[in-house]
Amino acid sequence: MNSIFLTLIIATMRMPLKYLLFLVLSVCFSFSTNAQSINMPKERLIALTPEWKGERFDDGRPKVAMDIVERMKAISLEQVWSVLRNHGYMNQFAGEWKMIHEGQVMSGRALTAQYMPKRVAVREVLEKEGETEGRSGDMVNWPIGELVEGDLYVADSYGKVNEGPIIGDNLGVSIYAKSKNGVVFNGGLRDLEGLEDIEGFNAFVKSWHPSYQMQMMLTGINVPIIIGEATVMPGDVVLAKREGVIFIPPHLAEEVVLKGEFIALKDEFGHLCLREQRYTSGEIDGAWKEEIKKDFLKWLDANPSKIRMSKAQLDDFFKQRTW
Numbered sequence: 001m002n003s004i005f006l007t008l009i010i011a012t013m014r015m016p017l018k019y020l021l022f023l024v025l026s027v028c029f030s031f032s033t034n035a036q037s038i039n040m041p042k043e044r045l046i047a048l049t050p051e052w053k054g055e056r057f058d059d060g061r062p063k064v065a066m067d068i069v070e071r072m073k074a075i076s077l078e079q080v081w082s083v084l085r086n087h088g089y090m091n092q093f094a095g096e097w098k099m100i101h102e103g104q105v106m107s108g109r110a111l112t113a114q115y116m117p118k119r120v121a122v123r124e125v126l127e128k129e130g131e132t133e134g135r136s137g138d139m140v141n142w143p144i145g146e147l148v149e150g151d152l153y154v155a156d157s158y159g160k161v162n163e164g165p166i167i168g169d170n171l172g173v174s175i176y177a178k179s180k181n182g183v184v185f186n187g188g189l190r191d192l193e194g195l196e197d198i199e200g201f202n203a204f205v206k207s208w209h210p211s212y213q214m215q216m217m218l219t220g221i222n223v224p225i226i227i228g229e230a231t232v233m234p235g236d237v238v239l240a241k242r243e244g245v246i247f248i249p250p251h252l253a254e255e256v257v258l259k260g261e262f263i264a265l266k267d268e269f270g271h272l273c274l275r276e277q278r279y280t281s282g283e284i285d286g287a288w289k290e291e292i293k294k295d296f297l298k299w300l301d302a303n304p305s306k307i308r309m310s311k312a313q314l315d316d317f318f319k320q321r322t323w
């Protein structure tokens with residue numbers, strides 16, 4: 001290999017200056033062209049999510065365990081919001097949605113997409129780059145091609161409804177087949193009746209419209225985006241419920257679940273005590289005295305099926321509690 005490099009160096013030394021300059025520019029252009037992608041570079045995504053110390057996808061997204069993602073569905077938005085707020089994350093909730101199935105909760109790891117109004121020259125460049133990368137079909141297909149099971153497709157299509165839907169029922173089928181999940185779109189959606197028939201699929205959108213996307217372009221996949229008043233990062237754990245959607249930084253997901261599950265157990269026991277008039281509302285709402293704590297621990301021992309966290313996690317949690 002060294003002899004090959006030596007031969008190339010000697011050859012370039014013998015080249016006329018104009019040919020040498022042309023070669024240098026060609027190589028530079030090649031590197032700059034190959035470096036362009038509609039995806040955020042992996043190294044950049046890692047740099048922007050420094051708190052996450054766990055496993056990552058090949059694209060750099062934090063890979064929160066699916067057990068945590070699934071257990072998130074049982075946590076209330078209020079409990080999630082409280083934990084995030086205590087850590088200084090004040091801009092993670094977005095409300096005012098229309099959805100296909102109001103009672104169907106979604107959770108998943110965010111795969112993000114950014115759409116913007118079409119600018120002819122920019123879209124042409126992006127399409128050529130996509131062709132070079134081997135992407136097929138219209139731009140609206142590109143994020144779908146990167147979905148894996150457990151992802152939740154989150155797109156900012158800048159609230160566009162008329163001539164704004166970026167998917168219909170055909171792409172909805174593809175999305176669910178790849179992710180086993182649905183979508184959160186800051187924009188419109190079409191083919192409501194067809195999407196309703198996709199078992200397991202749900203969508204949180206701004207409205208419905210029979211048109212399809214026009215005068216739009218995809219400018220980024222797995223980049224930071226804005227959804228309502230929330231900043232969304234690729235790999236965030238998304239929790240979508242009837243009240244709204246909240247985006248949880250990956251490094252806080254397990255804490256959110258453990259605290260939420262513990263509070264749910266504490267609330268269930270408290271409600272039981274109030275129904276049985278074992279304790280007063282003031283005693284249950286305030287700091288628990290030792291007698292209530294002991295009764296709660298006995299109740300947990302008698303109802304192990306209600307506890308989703310491990311025994312070690314529960315013991316560790318008790319050590320941190322101030323009640």
